[in-house]
Amino acid sequence: GSAYSELVSQARLEFFAKATQYTATYRDTDQLACLDPDKPTVLSGHQPTLFHPGVWFKNFYLSHLGKYLDANVVNIVIDNDVAPARSIQVPEYVDAQHHLNAIVFDTDDAAIPFEAAHVQSTSHFQSFAAKVGQSMGTLIDDPLIHELWPFACKQAEQHGNPYLAIAQARHVFEGSLGLKTWEVPLSDICDTAVFGRFARHLIKH
Structure with missing residues (x-):
């Protein structure tokens, strides 16, 4: 019964709230511009895998657009795909x-969505960076994985999802490189009230 414009406004506010809540669970957000519903919004997205x-x-381009356009910038973590x-x-x-x-970072290769995954072997996960560095040997003196992995291990201990x-x-x-973006998993977006109304509409029609 709500007007379309009202649903759009509600969806935007719920989306921003989810992004703010999620990002604040693992990093300092004081350096990020608050998400403003009156500004344009630029989105990107990728699966939560080891990146290329x-x-x-x-x-980097998303963060640049945020500065150039004075826009909200949010990266959506596509966690509903099969890992x-x-x-x-x-x-x-x-x-x-x-x-x-x-080189494995865990022992479970079950075909499940990213959002449902859980670390099966803590020893494999924690030793992953060392094994990668050992395999590379003299090819790369200081692989990025050594800087990245300690925090990944810390987060995996907290919530269990690799x-x-x-x-x-x-x-x-x-963030340490100066990028200023927010993030939110797609599964969190699907938990909003407006998305629920959207899903019911698709089922009904």
Whole structure:
């Protein structure tokens, strides 16, 4: 029964509230501009996996747009997709030849959504950075994983989700580089009242 414009305004406020609440659970938000419903909003999104340069390009550009446009900038953590294998391919140099070495950060490869994942092997998760560094050997003197992983381990101990821990560690590291963005998981957005009305409308029609 609400007017469309009222629903849009309510959805924006609920979205901003979720982003503010979520981001504040793991990083200092004093340096971030408050989300303002009267400003334009720019969104990006990615799965909560170990990131590659393409992800970082989006996030750096998102932060830049926020400054350039005086806009709200929020990265949506797409945590409803099915998570891939809990491992990455790491280069190593052995016997004068280059190889790829699969290193796991957890032992469970069940096909479940990111949001439902839980650390199955604390020892694998905590030793992941050291194993990556050992595999790389002299290829890279100081892999970024050594700076990123301690906070990921801390977050995994708090809530148990390895993927959210990785995403939160990335976001905190981006903050140390000067990026100013908010983040929120898609699962949190789906928990808002307006999204519930949207879902009921789809079911009904």
